[in-house]
Amino acid sequence: PGIQHRAPGPIVALLEDERVTVELINDGIHLHPSVLDLAYGTAGASRVALITDAMGAAGMGDGLYPLGPLQVEVKDGVARLVEGGSIAGSTLTLDVAFRRSVTLNGLSLNQAVESLSAVPARLLGLADTVGSLETGKNADLVVLDSESYQVVAVMRRGAWISGGDRFATVTTG
Known part of the structure; x- marks a missing residue:
């Protein structure tokens, strides 16, 4: 209720x-x-x-996608079952x-x-x-720009996997 x-x-x-x-x-x-x-x-x-x-269509465009044995249509970013029209996860x-x-x-x-x-x-x-940036934890982080919060770089376990060339020099104070 x-x-x-x-x-x-x-x-x-x-x-x-x-x-x-x-x-x-x-x-x-x-x-x-x-x-x-x-x-x-x-x-x-x-x-x-x-x-x-999220389902397999996360971050993808509109179209048809499988969800196990079911077919999902993504239209305008909304994932719905082809049969019945129920929301089928998210993108x-x-x-x-x-x-x-x-x-x-x-x-x-x-x-x-x-x-x-x-x-x-x-x-x-x-x-x-x-879950946080602390000594001894994995250095996993996502860098977002300060205006629109778009992803500009990703680090996994201390290694840049994208955009890291922009952050090669780190100064701590």
Whole structure:
């Protein structure tokens, strides 16, 4: 059941329960922006994990794609089953989820980064190796430009796999 004024139901109970992490797909299709605002306002960034629910068409153009034995049509970035028309996962990538969270939902950069990296790492039991930039952890990072939050470089385990030539010299202070 949904949220009712006299019977808030399971949604409110889960948002208020500190043991629960809320997974949100911020693609503009699965959830209205107000639902994200409600989740962040109630649960906070430390309990929200931004996820993609992406299928093989993630980041690809419109067309037909397989999803197991099913056929999915992607049109205008929305993945729907050919038979029945139900939403069939998403084509969302995490950089787009980040960009939407900051520019449309007004999250701070820290909140968006926490929900995309630290929270999922903690949930998966990997917080000792990934999820934040700390000595002894994998040096996995994505560099975004400061204006439109587009990906400009990617580092995996300390090695640049794209765009790294722009960041060859690192100065620490």
